[in-house]
Amino acid sequence: MGYAQLVIGPAGSGKSTYCTNLYQHCETVGRTVHIVNLDPAAENFDYPVAMDIRELISLDDVMEELGLGPNGGLLYCMEHLEDNLDDWLTEELDNYLDDDYLVFDCPGQIELFSHVPVLRNFVEHLKRKNFNVCAVYLLDSQFITDVTKFISGCMASLSAMVQLELPHVNILSKMDLVTNKRDLEDYLNPEPRVLLSELNKRMAPQFAKLNKTLIELVDGYSMVSFIPLDLRKENSIQYVLAQIDNCIQYGEDADVKVKDFDPEDDD
């Protein structure tokens, strides 16, 4: 059984930075994770790239040869990935053993987890290869400065949830930028009633019915819950990782291994 996180979320929400910090945290605590780049447009990496979609296809080539723009080009690359699940991805995955832990750093285009089936098929493939997969959805903490932004961030997360049908963890990233901690409490585990009244205050009266439906929808999927992530704090990263591990049932076997390896035995 392998383990995998699919790191998704809007452009610039901090996915790649999260991957880097997660990698470093795991190094510190003596755990191994392999970070995979799934963004054909990415150029610079602060983590060692274990697998790289750019070895399969590069966005530059696609844009040049097919005359596509950056977003159309990205979709083309991802569809190419989808066509190559049985060969390229399968071969790459063969390099990993049972118990390995992969973290997929995805591109930020929202299309990928709204209406195209690429990521869903990707995930299905991972499952067939015996991976326990969790979707890790990052939302920039700046989204909580405004209830309408927050709701649209929730809706994007919801569409990923519906598309991917995976265990799902929502993370509020860039917590170092949140100065008003009081606001924060309202958003980490928000009361639907409070959200609704905030939303109604912000929007014209004719939206009242829609607002109510939206809040009911978001609440009905019991997804309005975010774990804050402050990368300056080791225990924050540790907490987030523990929640995700729990979702993919990583741990019981690993505990046994940690016990096997007892540094105290050396003296």
Ligand SMILES: Nc1nc2c(ncn2[C@@H]2O[C@H](COP(=O)(O)OP(=O)(O)OP(=O)(O)O)[C@@H](O)[C@H]2O)c(=O)[nH]1
């Ligand atoms: N202050 C602060 N800035 C952050 C944090 N995480 C990411 N950033 C900044 O946010 C910007 C985007 O971060 P990335 O990690 O590249 O975001 P991404 O989600 O991978 O972006 P795309 O791959 O383009 O969708 C960069 O300028 C980062 O330095 C954080 O925890 N705190």
Ligand SMILES: [Mg+2]
């Ligand atoms: Mg990135």
